[in-house]
Amino acid sequence: MRIDEYLETLPGNVLSGEDVQLPEKSLRNIFKFVGLKKDDIFYHLGCGDEKGIEIAVKEFQVEKAVGIDNNFEKIENAKKNLEEKQIQAELRCQDVLDSDISDATVILFWFTDESITNQMLKKFEELKSDTKIITIWGPLPDCIPDKVDFPYIINKVPFTKAKNMQEQLLAVFGVxxxxxxxxxxxxxxxxxxxxxxxxxxxxxxxxxxxxxxxxxxxxxxxxxxxxxxxxxxxxxxxxxxxxxxxxxxxxxx
Structure with missing residues (x-):
């Protein structure tokens, strides 16, 4: 079996990151790496459950936290869990492509589907200067990362465009x-x-x-x-x- 054929046998969500929940330890490492702070407005795109939002609010005391996911059941369950814990946050059942994220200062974005990442790149480019977008494994399309602690990558507005894939790859690995x-x-x-x-x-x-x-x-x-x-x-x-x-x-x- 060719490797590409093997990868095709895996569930699509495993390859795309959809439905793969990051461990709480990883979420904390990401937030420390990006320097999440009290005056930040944090968005978790494709949040799944409420854990990322909960940690951002309780432990990093962000000004505002918004979780967005197109899975109605997950969002409703997350809302219930946050209400029980008396945690103030906003959860939206939406397609990330249709969501208003204009007030964000920090965004966690783990998608690998090119049809999504390419469209979201256009939205990200319109955000205010110094907004940070955290991606996992790779930077945003055609962009040089601002900071890397692999597999976590910070892309900062305005983005620096890579001359080619080689430049982007070497920027990620730092060698x-x-x-x-x-x-x-x-x-x-x-x-x-x-x-x-x-x-x-x-x-x-x-x-x-x-x-x-x-x-x-x-x-x-x-x-x-x-x-x-x-x-x-x-x-x-x-x-x-x-x-x-x-x-x-x-x-x-």
Whole structure:
């Protein structure tokens, strides 16, 4: 099975971030990284449950917190939970593309669907100067991040446009070229950030992410050296032999 065929067998929400709830520890790390403070107006786009909003209000005491999600059941349940805890916040059942976010100073935005990210980029560009948009894994389309603590990325208005994908990739990883160690380190950071303690296959996910990072870097011309590292070759063979997942077609594209 080709790696792209394997990825297609996974639920779409796993790949897009939809319905994947960030652990509370990760939410706190994100808020500390972005410097969330009392005078901030915080928006969580695609909030799912109320945890991000609750932490922003209770622990970081933001001036205003707004959660937006198009899942009616989740929003109603989140409203109920916040009411029971007597936490003042605004929850909207809306499509993020239709939402008014004009007063935001900090936005948490975890979407990978290009049809959404490209449209939202236009909305973000209209926000007031110094508004921060936190993304996970990658920056906003064609943008150079303002600050990175991988997998968390701060994009700040007005955005700095990348000359090309190579410049954007190197800005995210903070290195001149991507080798196996860099790919593994960043894949592991991502897996730990989005995973819960109950996850048993985090090493499997880390291997897949490592190979995807390195191969993409190779295709963009920013991998270290011309040859495929022995470690990468070993994991490609392991995935083929043990799991029937073939990365070779991705290398040849």
């Amino acid at each position: 001149k070229c991507v080798d196996f160690v860099t790919a593994w380190e960043f894949a592991e950071r991502y897996t730990k950030a989005i995973g819960s303690p109950e996850i048993k296959n985090d090493r499997f996910l880390t291997i897949i992410q490592t190979l995807v990072i390195w191969i993409n870097a190779k295709k963009l011309g920013v991998a270290c050296g011309e040859e495929i590292p022995e470690s990468i070759q070993t994991y490609i063979k392991l995935m083929k032999m043990n799991f029937d997942i073939d990365f070779e077609p991705m290398l040849k594209e």
